[in-house]
Amino acid sequence: MKNKKFLFLSVISIMLLMLLAACGGKEDTSNTNEGSTKGDNKETTSDIKFLSMVTGGTQGTYYALGGTFAELISNETGIKTTAEVSQASAANVNALKAGDAEIAFVQTDIAYYAKNGLLMFEGEPMEDLVAIGALYPETVHLVTTAKSGIKSFEDLKGKKVSVGAPGSGTYANAEQLLEIHGLTMKDIQAQNLDFGESTDGLQTGQIDAAFITAGYPTAAVEALSAQADVVVVPVDSEKAKALIEKYPYYTEDVIPAGNYGLAEDVPTVSVLAMLAVKKDLPENVAYGIAKAIYGNTDKIGHAKGAFIKKETALNGIGIEVHPGAQKYFDE
Known part of the structure; x- marks a missing residue:
């Protein structure tokens, strides 16, 4: 009788061990796609879950393009991106500087002034201002x-x-x-x-x-x-x-x-109009932004979409290009 009881307990113990082993071998993948980009065909993750893009007034070209760009970036990177109304170039640089936005529409001349501390940025250069790429003539x-x-x-x-x-x-x-x-x-x-x-x-x-x-x-x-x-x-x-x-x-x-x-x-x-970010934006995110815009120009319905080309994206910028964006254009 004792032998039968011992055998029964042994079988139960083995079954419990097998069950625990099976559960422990499963990998939790529930969050692997959150805030990810797919540059280089390799999915990489980022802690960033939201991007704010500052544009311009509602009757200007920046705002007209901003909604499309935000949707393209959201789809490409998996990071929710929204286009915000703003006072345009100079105000947009200040928004980047203050951390109130991550992406900005900026004129190339204003970006040059900001980077070098000239005119409206006299004595206050934004040394970490970098470009994603040029867009179209302003x-x-x-x-x-x-x-x-x-x-x-x-x-x-x-x-x-x-x-x-x-x-x-x-x-x-x-x-x-x-x-x-x-x-x-x-x-x-x-x-x-x-x-x-x-x-x-x-x-x-x-x-x-x-x-x-x-x-x-x-x-x-x-x-x-x-x-x-x-x-x-x-x-x-x-x-x-x-x-x-x-x-x-x-x-x-x-x-x-x-x-x-x-x-x-x-x-x-x-x-020229351009997109600018701060240099500390993760490389894979900057890569995803560049890919979203310059890899999907056929989806830009505005007339200025015809001017937005990866072949000319580095022309006339005048400031340093973010390494992530540079990687996309190099490929």
């Missing part, structure tokens, strides 16, 4: 209406002109273009308005002209053209060349006829 529009009678920069004297917020990219562009035409902010009645406020002001006659730096066609000017005869004041080639000689991050540009109801091409100048 065309400087000097917009007015036919009823204003303004046809040249010289006609701006004494007029109410929107120049963007002090310290913004648009403000710097306005100041430099006025300078090259022999004018200063003191020669105009400068108004610090955003794009939507500018075009509303033009429509109602509260202002006479507005500087708007954005990829064409930009929503604010398109909306104005539905209500008024839009005029974009040209920058002739001689003035453009003088501007570029002094400020080499500019390039000559043209707003083609048909945009905003224009009957003819309008010569002007542009800088």
Whole structure:
């Protein structure tokens, strides 16, 4: 009887040991895909679970592209990314610096100023600012209406002109273009308005002209053209060349006829739009951001999507590229 009882207990013990061994051999994989990227066909994990991308005003090109970019990045990296309304380039650099955002739309000229502590960043360089890549030309529009009678920069004297917020990219562009035409902010009645406020002001006659730096066609000017005869004041080639000689991050540009109801091409100048991050962003995350944007340009519905190419993503940036993004372009 004792032998039978001993045998029974032995069998039970063996079965319990086998059960424990089986349970212990299972690997917990419940969190392996959270915050991951798939660069190099190898899934790597990151502690980052959320990315904030600062763009611009709701009627500008940054915001129009931001939603698409956020979705592409979310899908590629598995990190939830959202596009936020902002005051654009200079404010976006400050948001990166303060840790309020991880990705920023920035003009290349503003990125250069920030990196080197110039103009609106005088004495406060952001040394850890790096690029993901260049996007498309940011065309400087000097917009007015036919009823204003303004046809040249010289006609701006004494007029109410929107120049963007002090310290913004648009403000710097306005100041430099006025300078090259022999004018200063003191020669105009400068108004610090955003794009939507500018075009509303033009429509109602509260202002006479507005500087708007954005990829064409930009929503604010398109909306104005539905209500008024839009005029974009040209920058002739001689003035453009003088501007570029002094400020080499500019390039000559043209707003083609048909945009905003224009009957003819309008010569002007542009800088570049780019995406910037901080250097301490994990390499695999920066790689995933670059891959999401430049590997899916066919999914960008905005007209500026045609300019966004991995072959030209490193042209004209002027600051260091994040190693993760550089890795993607090298491949």
